[in-house]
Amino acid sequence: MKKNLATLIVILLLSSASIWSYQRFALYQFHGSVFQEPKLAAEIVLRSASGPVRLSDYQGKITLLYFGYTSCPDVCPTSLANLKLTLGNLSPEEAAQVQVVFVSVDPARDTPEKLGRYVQMFDAGFIGATGTREEIDLITAAFNVYYKINNSESSENYSVDHSGFITVIDRSGYAVMSWPHGTPPGEMSEDLRYLLRNGMPISAQILAGPTYTPVVCAVTLAPAHIRGGEWLYQHHCAQCHGSDLAGNPAWQVELADGSHLPPPLDGNGKAWQYSEQDLLQIIKEGRSLDKPMYMPAFKNGLADWEINFILTYMKSKWSINQLNYQHGFMTLTPQATQTLVATPSPTNTATP
Ligand code: HEC
Missing domain, CATH: 1.10.760.10 (Cytochrome c-like domain)
Structure with missing residues (x-):
């Protein structure tokens, strides 16, 4: 009887250990789309209310990069509010390791000061930044962001079309993933928690890759x-x-x-x-x-x-x-992209 009980306890312990290990080690499925080849985030100096900003300033943290403009009717406020909720789902220690950067593609109306006030409405830790048209063109191109200013000659109340995804830049400065517009905060915080603990696993990059003809x-x-x-x-x-x-x-x-x-x-x-x-x-x-x-x-x-x-x-x-x-057909070492430098223009060299 005693022996049977001991056996039962051992079996229970073993099976709970294996269930635990299964959950702990199953391949994590990201909610965002993982980049097959992480790219070193472009080095472009932008301006914020608190001075010049470049993405490498946040190395060591995970940076969430989002493009928009402050007169944006719904898409941008929703995304920024969702990012606020996302950080709210994390512990304060985890949230402190994440930096949200909102880049305005509408520098004619969005001054660094206006942007600063705008992002503060969502979270005191968010950074709002913008640059010259040239710099914005460089940074949007580097992150495959599309934008188009509609009829800006004819009225003050023009709208701007722009991509709505959020780019995730890892601690070492590589863009590793993006979340499509409308990704629920719960899903974004789950991905962040995983990234903060483990970084981007190479297996996720491989599975994200295109399928080659075998x-x-x-x-x-x-x-x-x-x-x-x-x-x-x-x-x-x-x-x-x-x-x-x-x-x-x-x-x-x-x-x-x-x-x-x-x-x-x-x-x-x-x-x-x-x-x-x-x-x-x-x-x-x-x-x-x-x-x-x-x-x-x-x-x-x-x-x-x-x-x-x-x-x-x-x-x-x-x-x-x-x-x-x-078979060695795919190499997954992160590829550094060349640093993009904007040609200095009069507005570019002026420090705020
Ligand atoms: C007696 C049990 C046993 C048999 C039989 C056995 N293996 Fe293994 N195998 C293991 C163990 C245990 C490991 C892990 C060893 C370690 O990493 O310390 C392993 C590891 C491996 C690995 C390395 C995998 C990895 O992820 O590290 C390969 C490949 C492998 N075995 C293939 C085979 C093949 C093929 C056969 C049959 C020809 C075979 N094994 C037969 C016990 C066995």
Whole structure:
């Protein structure tokens, strides 16, 4: 009786541990659209009520960049109010690490002082900035923002068309994601909380990437090889990595002795992030042989062509983007863009 109770407690503990690890390590799905290649945010000096502003001033924080104008009837006030709610959902410590910057594309009517008063109505921490027409054209182009001033010659009450998305710039100054206009504050704060804790994971960038035509992959993944690999896999690997390649649910948890349970070999694991050579090496030589839960070496049990068949079967469970990444067709190192510099004009050099 006592023994049964102890077993029950152990089972309960183990299953709650694996549910916990599942939730903790499942791939996070961003609400915004993640950029496949993060770009270093353009360095353009703008003017705010409290002096010159450049985006690099906020490195170390997450910057939320939004373009509009103060006479904007509905879109801009809604977005700024939503950003206020978004920050309100975060803890004060988290919110202190986020900077909202509102850039006016209408410098003729929006002076830095007017902008300052406008953003303060939403939140005392928001920054309102603008520049010369030239500078605005540079910064909007850099962030793929569209704007058009309608009939500004004919009346004082003109309207301005402009993109309504919000660009997210990470702590190191890279634009990593945008939220379309109307993204609910709850979703934006969830993304922010994730970014503040983990940064932008490379897996999210890969999955955001375009899907390439799998020419090479289609050739490599011959159906007969997949079938052969599946048979070999079921006989040699399934007992540890699972008959569906899902691995042990608690694979990310480091056990007391520093070892790990067998990880998934499908697209949910990390196997696709290894090079072909590394995968062959792991399977032939095994891993962590000094630990109780180890990955056995197969160099004496399987021929190279058999291991290649198994790899083909594993690859048939990866997405096209994961395959291309593994084949080296996609590089995901952040690409720095060249710094944009506006040609100085008389208004540009005047400091407020
Ligand atoms: C006795 C159980 C066991 C068997 C059988 C087994 N593995 Fe593993 N495998 C593991 C463990 C445990 C790990 C994690 C080792 C570590 O990181 O410490 C692992 C890791 C791996 C990795 C690295 C994945 C990653 O994300 O780091 C690959 C690839 C792999 N195994 C492939 C295979 C293949 C292919 C087979 C069959 C030919 C196989 N394994 C058979 C237990 C096993």
